[in-house]
Amino acid sequence: MPNISETLKQATEILQASGIVEARREAKSLLAFVLDKNQTFLVAHSEYELSVEEKTQFQAVLERRASREPFQYIVGRQEFCGLDFTVTKDVLIPRLETEMLVEAAIEILRKNARFCEVGIGSGCISVSILHQVKTASAIGLDASERALAIAERNAKTHRVLERLELKLSNVFDNLQDEKDEKFDLIVSNPPYISSEEMKTLQREVRDFEPHIALTDGKDGLSIVEKIIGTAPNFLKADGFLLMEIGFNQAIKVREMFDKTIWREVEILPDIQSILRMVKAKKGTRDKGQGISER
Numbered sequence: 435m436p437n438i439s440e441t442l443k444q445a446t447e448i449l450q451a452s453g454i455v456e457a458r459r460e461a462k463s464l465l466a467f468v469l470d471k472n473q474t475f476l477v478a479h480s481e482y483e484l485s486v487e488e489k490t491q492f493q494a495v496l497e498r499r500a501s502r503e504p505f506q507y508i509v510g511r512q513e514f515c516g517l518d519f520t521v522t523k524d525v526l527i528p529r530l531e532t533e534m535l536v537e538a539a540i541e542i543l544r545k546n547a548r549f550c551e552v553g554i555g556s557g558c559i560s561v562s563i564l565h566q567v568k569t570a571s572a573i574g575l576d577a578s579e580r581a582l583a584i585a586e587r588n589a590k591t592h593r594v595l596e597r598l599e600l601k602l603s604n605v606f607d608n609l610q611d612e613k614d615e616k617f618d619l620i621v622s623n624p625p626y627i628s629s630e631e632m633k634t635l636q637r638e639v640r641d642f643e644p645h646i647a648l649t650d651g652k653d654g655l656s657i658v659e660k661i662i663g664t665a666p667n668f669l670k671a672d673g674f675l676l677m678e679i680g681f682n683q684a685i686k687v688r689e690m691f692d693k694t695i696w697r698e699v700e701i702l703p704d705i706q707s708i709l710r711m712v713k714a715k716k717g718t719r720d721k722g723q724g725i726s727e728r
Contacts, residue, residue, distance in 0.1 A: 435483045435484050435485065435486065435489060436483070436484060436489065437480065437481050437482055437483045437484070438465065438476050438479060438480050438481070438482050438484070439480040439481065441465060441484060441489075441492065442458070442461050442462060442465060442476070445457075445461035445464070445465065445492075445496050446458045446461045448496060448500055449461055449496075449499060449500060451500075452499075452500040452501075452502065453502070454499065454500075454502075460499060460505060461496075462476055463505065463509075464492065464495050464496060464499060464505070464508070464509075465492060467495070467508075467509050468488060468491045468492045468495060469484075469488060495508050502636075502637040502638050502641065502642070503638070503642050504527055504638045504639075504642055504643070506521050506527045507521065507522065507523055507527070507642060510522065512527050512528050512558075513528075514528035514532075514533065514558040514562060515533050515536050515558070515562040515565075515566075517558075517561065517562060517565060517592055518591075519556050519557070519558050519561070519588050520556070520584060520587055520588055520591070521556055521584070522580075522584060523642060523643070523644065524578060524580035524581050524583075524584060524644060525555040525556040525580075525581050525584050525585075525644065525647065526555050526556065526623075526643055526644065526647045526648070527643065528556060528558040531678075531704045531705070531706075531710055532558070532559065532623055532678060533562075534702075534704055534705075534710065534711055535559055535621055535623065535676050535677075535678055535711060536559055536562045536563055536566075538676050538702075538711065538713060539559075539563050539619060539621055539676055540563060540566050540567060542618070542619050542674050542676075543563070543567045543570050543618060543619060544618070545569045546569050546570075547567065547569070547570045547571075547618040547619065548570065548571050548572065548573075548615075548617055548618055549563070549570065549571075549572045549573075549617050549618055549619035549620065549621060550572065550573045550574075550575065550609075550617045550619070550620045550621070550668060551572060551573075551574045551575065551620075551621050551622060552575050552605055552606070552620065552621075552622035552624065552661055553575065553576055553577075553622055553623060553624055553625070553647065554574030554575060554576045554581065554582070554585045554600070555576065555581050555584075555585065555623070555647055556581070556584050556585060556588060557574065557584065557585030557586075557588040557589055557598075558588070559621060559623065560572050560574050560585070560589075560594075560598060560621075561585075561588050561589050561592050561594055561598070563621075564589075564592075564594035564597050564598060565592050565594055570597065571597040571598070571599075572597065572598050572599070573598075573599045573600075573601060573609075573617075574598055574599070574600050574601070575601050575602075575603040575605070575606070575608070575609070576600075576602065576603070577602070577603065577604045577646065578644070578646060578647075579602060581644075581647070582600045582601075582602060585598075585600055586600055605657065605660050605661060605664065606661075606664050606665075606667070606668060609668065615668070616668060616669060616670040616673065617668055617669055617670065617673060618669075618670055618673050618674070619669075619673060619674045619675075619676065620661075620665050620668060620669060620673070620674070620675050620676070621675075621676045621677070622661055622675075622676070622677045622678070623677070623678040624657045624658055624661060624677065624678070625646065625647055625648050625649050625650050625654070625657050626649075626650075626654045626655070626657070626658055626678070626679055626680045626683060627648050627649045627654050627680065628649065628652070628653050628654035628655075628680075629649060629651050629652060629653075629654075631649075631654065631680075632645070632648065632649050654680055654683070655683065655686060655687070655690075658677065658679065658683070658687060658690070659690050661675070661677060662675070662677075662687075662690045662691060662714075663690070665716075666695050666696075666716055669716045670716070671716060671717070672697075672715060672716065672717070673715070673716050674713065674714065674715050674716070675712070675713075675714040675715075675716070676711065676712070676713055677711065677712045678710060678711055679701075679709070679710065679711070679712055681708045681709070681710070684701045684709040687701070687712055688701060688712075691714060695716065695717070696714050696715065696716060696717060697715050697716065697717025698713075698714065698715040698717075699712065699713075699714045699715075700712070700713045700714070701713075
């Protein structure tokens with residue numbers, strides 16, 4: 435049977451041939467996952483021979499990654515805001531740039547604050563907020579029952595499920611018959627990729643992540659516009675909307691805000707200086723103060 439050193443050499447060659455950029459690193463991560471060991475073990479025990487079962491299991495995950503299936507779906511988890519989240523093909527893989535939504539939300543929320551997440555997916559945003567703001571509670575909406583099941587699992591793992599209500603809903607549709615509840619914050623990472631942009635995405639995203647969470651099948655702005663237009667109905671006065679947007683959407687999104695409803699609208703950059711997040715504050719009809727950008 436091949437040892438660790440030989441296995442990694444062969445796996446690296448296979449991943450390189452498949453277009454994986456960091457092939458050696460990913461080969462080591464996959465093997466560590468199969469062996470249930472850390473990478474220090476791989477270095478210290480390079481002559482360790484894999485069992486027949488281990489070889490078979492590694493070959494299976496290697497083939498999945500060579501087909502460009504994301505590493506996170508293969509291992510079933512991804513770190514986000516310092517927490518470990520279960521992920522499957524039913525939800526988007528949490529990304530570093532989305533952590534800025536969580537950071538902004540934590541700054542906004544106060545004692546006994548209540549918020550709503552539109553498109554909760556894996557629950558990474560809501561769960562991370564609730565994990566940090568112990569007095570907050572939330573409703574998480576999603577159009578996918580399978581996504582809601584993953585969010586529930588992650589909320590249980592991080593012990594915040596008692597403060598998180600999960601509801602099947604396309605944007606706010608299933609909140610229309612609720613009691614007149616108003617939130618301090620609405621947060622969302624909506625499907626904002628256009629159908630044309632979908633064609634240009636790397637295979638890991640285009641072929642494996644759920645399209646319903648990536649694109650509206652149009653120009654990428656229809657759901658964004660629906661959230662902006664409907665959110666005031668569910669926000670308290672001085673409540674906030676936080677939303678991630680596409681790298682080239684800032685101007686169009688800014689124009690969607692009614693200045694007689696929203697007191698402040700800021701379009702904020704991520705760590706790469708890309709205008710990535712909208713932060714808007716609801717006012718009253720006599721307090722329209724225009725739009726600021728920074």
